[in-house]
Amino acid sequence: MKETIDSLRFRITKRFGAKTVLRDFALEARGRQFITFLGPSGCGKSTALNIVAGLLPATDGEVWIDGERIDHQPPEKRRFGMVFQNYALFPHMTVFANIAFGLQLQRRPAAEVAERVRQMLDLVQLPGFEGRYPAQLSGGQQQRIAIARALILHPRLLLLDEPLSNLDAKLRIEMRAEIKRLHTSLGLTSIYVTHDQTEALSLSDWVVVMRDGLLVQAGPPQEIHDHPVSVFVADFMGFRNFFPVQVTAAGADGSVEAAGNGMKLRGKARQAFAPGASVVAAIRPDDVVIGGDAGRGNAFRAQVDIVEYLGREDEVIVTLEAGRRLWVRTAARLARGENVTVMLPPEKVIFLAAETAPA
Amino acid sequence: MRRPRIGEASELDLMAVGFLLPSVLYVVVMFIYPFLYGIWVSVHPLKVPGFSLANYIAFFSDEYQYKTVGITFRLAVPNTVVVVALSLFLAYNMRRGIWLERTITTILVLPISLGVILLGQGILGFYGGKGWLNQMLLALGVLEEPLVLTHNYIGVMLSLFMQQFPFCFLMLLGYISGIDPSIENSARTLGAGPWTVFQRIMLPLIAPGLAIAFALVFVMSFATFPSAILLGQPSGATRTIAIAAYAQAFEQFDMPYASAIAVIMGLFQLAALLIIIVLRQRMVLAATMGVGKR
Numbered sequence: 001m002k003e004t005i006d007s008l009r010f011r012i013t014k015r016f017g018a019k020t021v022l023r024d025f026a027l028e029a030r031g032r033q034f035i036t037f038l039g040p041s042g043c044g045k046s047t048a049l050n051i052v053a054g055l056l057p058a059t060d061g062e063v064w065i066d067g068e069r070i071d072h073q074p075p076e077k078r079r080f081g082m083v084f085q086n087y088a089l090f091p092h093m094t095v096f097a098n099i100a101f102g103l104q105l106q107r108r109p110a111a112e113v114a115e116r117v118r119q120m121l122d123l124v125q126l127p128g129f130e131g132r133y134p135a136q137l138s139g140g141q142q143q144r145i146a147i148a149r150a151l152i153l154h155p156r157l158l159l160l161d162e163p164l165s166n167l168d169a170k171l172r173i174e175m176r177a178e179i180k181r182l183h184t185s186l187g188l189t190s191i192y193v194t195h196d197q198t199e200a201l202s203l204s205d206w207v208v209v210m211r212d213g214l215l216v217q218a219g220p221p222q223e224i225h226d227h228p229v230s231v232f233v234a235d236f237m238g239f240r241n242f243f244p245v246q247v248t249a250a251g252a253d254g255s256v257e258a259a260g261n262g263m264k265l266r267g268k269a270r271q272a273f274a275p276g277a278s279v280v281a282a283i284r285p286d287d288v289v290i291g292g293d294a295g296r297g298n299a300f301r302a303q304v305d306i307v308e309y310l311g312r313e314d315e316v317i318v319t320l321e322a323g324r325r326l327w328v329r330t331a332a333r334l335a336r337g338e339n340v341t342v343m344l345p346p347e348k349v350i351f352l353a354a355e356t357a358p359a
Numbered sequence: 360m361r362r363p364r365i366g367e368a369s370e371l372d373l374m375a376v377g378f379l380l381p382s383v384l385y386v387v388v389m390f391i392y393p394f395l396y397g398i399w400v401s402v403h404p405l406k407v408p409g410f411s412l413a414n415y416i417a418f419f420s421d422e423y424q425y426k427t428v429g430i431t432f433r434l435a436v437p438n439t440v441v442v443v444a445l446s447l448f449l450a451y452n453m454r455r456g457i458w459l460e461r462t463i464t465t466i467l468v469l470p471i472s473l474g475v476i477l478l479g480q481g482i483l484g485f486y487g488g489k490g491w492l493n494q495m496l497l498a499l500g501v502l503e504e505p506l507v508l509t510h511n512y513i514g515v516m517l518s519l520f521m522q523q524f525p526f527c528f529l530m531l532l533g534y535i536s537g538i539d540p541s542i543e544n545s546a547r548t549l550g551a552g553p554w555t556v557f558q559r560i561m562l563p564l565i566a567p568g569l570a571i572a573f574a575l576v577f578v579m580s581f582a583t584f585p586s587a588i589l590l591g592q593p594s595g596a597t598r599t600i601a602i603a604a605y606a607q608a609f610e611q612f613d614m615p616y617a618s619a620i621a622v623i624m625g626l627f628q629l630a631a632l633l634i635i636i637v638l639r640q641r642m643v644l645a646a647t648m649g650v651g652k653r
Contacts, residue, residue: 055544075547082548088541092563101559102549146545153549 003154005031005066005189012051012061014044014213021047022213024061029206034183036192038200038236039210045193046161048210052191053159054078065157078157081150085162087142089134095121095145096130102153120148123182140171147182158183158190164199176202197236201225209233227270231280231352239282240327244354247273256351262322266297267349278354283344285315285327290334292343299343302326304334318342401618414619424603424620428627431599434512434587435580438519442527443573447565450531451557455540467525475522479589482518483509514590515597519580527572534568535561563642570639577635578628600624 011026022044029035037045050056052063054075063071070078089098099117108116121127124144134142143163150158160179164172180203183190194200200207201221208218209232217229228234231242245260256269258279265281273279292299302318305325316328318340326342334340404413418424453460470478485491486508493505508514538561546560584601591597600620608617 050544053544053548055547074552075544076550076552078548080548082545084541084545086539086541088539088545090542090546090560101546101551105550105555149545149549159548 003156004187005156007031007067008065008157008189010052010061010063010071012048012058012063014047014051014056015059020213022051022058025210025213025215027208027215027218029189031189032187033205034180034190034192034203035206035208036194036200036204037208037210038194038197040195040236042212043210044213045195045210049159049161049191049193052157053080053082079153079155080157080159081153081155082159083143083146083150083161083163085165087134087139087146087166089142089146089149091134093133094130095126095132095134095137098134098145099149099152101149116152120152123151124148124178139167140175143167143175144178147179151182151186156189158188160190160192162193162195165194165196172199179203197238209236228282228350228352229270231282231355234282234350234352238284239350240285241283241288243281243324245279245281245351247275247277247279247351249275255346258351261324263300263320263324264297265344265349266346267344267351268347269351271351271353273351279351280354281349281351283349284329286329287345287348288326288328288330289343289345290328290330290332290340292341294341298346298349299341302340302342304336304338304340307334307336397618398622400615401622402615404615405613414616415623417616418620418623427598427600427603428623430597431581431583431601431624431627434515434519434583434597434599435577438516438523438580439573439577442520442523442576443531443569446524446528446531446572447569450528450535451561451565453532454535454538456536464529467528469525470521471525475518475585476589478521479518479586482514482521482590486514486517509590511592512596515583515586518586518590519583522586523576523579527576530572530575531565531568534572535565538564566642567639570635570642574632574635577631581628581631582624600627 007028007030009028011024012022013020013024014022025044025048027035037048039045047056051058051061051071054070054073054077058071061071062069090101093101096117099120100113103113103116117130118127121129124147126141126144126148129137129141129145134145137145143166147163163179164175167175176199179190179192182188183203192199192203201224204221206218207221207224209216209224211232217224217233224233225237228237228239235242243261243263243265245258245263245265247256247258248264249257250269250273254268254270255266256273256279257264257266258281259265267281267283269279294301301321304316304318306317308315313329313331314334316330316334318326318328320326320342328342401414402410402412404411407413457463483490486506487493488505488507488509490509492508493502496502497505508517542564543556543560546556551559582601583599584605587593587597587599587602593602601624604617604620604624607613607620611617
């Protein structure tokens with residue numbers, strides 16, 4: 001049985017009544033990649049995954065694997081593995097019976113089943129757990145069993161539907177590394193659904209950012225992180241500061257100068273903007289520098305409003321002279337009411353096409 | 360639970376007793392006393408002075424009386440099996456919601472809210488000898504003679520089914536749709552087809568609810584009285600044990616004998632419940648092993 005795929009390709013539309021949940025959502029990917037669907041709840045990412053799995057019918061569209069069209073196959077014929085947010089273990093079966101379920105359906109000899117279950121339990125680092133029931137396991141252990149249950153069949157595609165969102169913060173980081181390890185060591189092709197950008201960035205070879213059933217940006221994590229194409233993606237990728245401004249000058253090298261709201265800003269853009277265009281300047285809180293010369297470009301006088309202690313750093317909200325609020329991450333220990341100068345390094349300021357800036 | 364310390368105990372107990380008193384009183388006055396009184400009356404027959412099991416002996420030595428037990432079982436068991444099986448089939452297929460679900464559910468709840476008498480009258484009007492169904496079939500020439508669907512075994516079965524199916528169906532629908540759909544979805548992705556999913560995953564998870572539904576429908580069917588009188592043959596084919604008790608009490612005015620019959624009926628119901636609960640216990644054991652840590 002072939003255990004890996006060379007290519008995955010789909011284009012799907014899904015409507016529930018009058019509501020379109022996925023609009024021509026398309027992907028083309030090579031095998032052995034880790035692909036993530038990233039987006040806020042309700043963007044259609046889980047629906048897309050369920051359609052790929054065959055658990056939901058698409059209203060329109062096609063799903064192809066290695067040149068074979070599979071969207072009319074029932075889920076049990078697709079040879080995919082799936083891991084669910086709430087683990088979905090069979091509560092009336094032992095850990096052994098849960099993991100062995102798929103193999104037993106294939107009528108494999110008992111000795112082989114027992115051996116492979118044992119190997120799987122070693123792989124997910126829960127040896128000796130055969131006789132337990134799901135209710136006797138912690139959330140993290142249940143999710144490991146769910147992963148073992150899916151992997152024992154050597155699925156040609158592994159689908160993970162927010163597998164970490166029910167775990168606590170510490171366990172989530174642990175399991176994230178675990179999933180990455182399994183994906184790499186077993187040479188899997190995986191699709192991972194999440195609303196957590198850290199998970200998406202740390203796990204993926206390819207990130208697909210979704211909004212309202214549409215693909216808004218797809219690319220390697222560094223690309224999405226450094227060059228978001230829209231305010232929506234930028235917001236999702238941790239840009240907290242957005243300033244609506246007008247372009248005053250644009251260079252051929254992508255450098256842009258803009259002004260508005262009593263601010264003058266220099267930065268860079270991937271898109272070509274004509275002078276006079278309405279754009280949004282964006283910068284991450286960690287890229288803002290405290291200090292500098294307020295007379296020079298991109299530096300502004302400000303007053304500290306709120307200081308949140310985060311340990312190594314503080315999260316600070318300052319109000320600029322021009323009246324705008326700015327989120328800053330800094331190790332400089334500031335006090336409420338203090339007057340400071342903030343500098344927005346031009347190489348860190350990006351300009352994006354104007355749309356409704358997030359609140 | 361925290362153990363009360365010495366000195367604290369009496370105060371805590373008094374509080375508990377104080378809060379329990381009204382409900383305990385209600386249960387004693389409305390249920391326990393009449394129940395025990397019924398048993399006491401049943402062992403003090405009219406014709407024999409003092410304690411005697413004469414009424415019980417009389418019931419089991421009179422064929423006209425003891426065959427009511429068989430008649431009641433012959434009504435209750437098939438009715439329960441049909442009601443539970445059909446409810447399971449429909450509820451299982453409706454577990455992910457269907458078109459017009461709310462309307463269908465409302466229609467199903469109606470018979471429960473109307474009461475047995477109105478329902479019985481409706482059945483007589485529709486299925487009776489001169490009812491709509493027979494008139495229509497005769498007029499269409501499908502039948503030569505009207506179908507006899509009332510005042511017999513079939514009539515009682517129809518009535519029991521209509522009363523109990525909605526109740527059982529809604530109960531099972533709630534139970535089944537409460538099972539996390541990702542459980543069956545994961546079974547599908549592991550290679551199980553719809554029938555395997557039902558058999559190996561869903562049925563074991565539904566089993567405890569199924570047992571409860573079976574028990575409740577059986578007990579209700581076993582106690583049937585108005586249906587058996589209105590739509591059956593209360594002196595013959597559908598003379599259930601409840602009718603036997605009623606006849607002793609209000610036709611023969613032999614309260615002790617009537618009480619004995621009622622007690623016998625209760626014991627049969629209790630025995631059936633016990634069997635079902637024991638079976639359920641066995642089925643649930645595996646499903647809920649060691650619940651606690653999650």
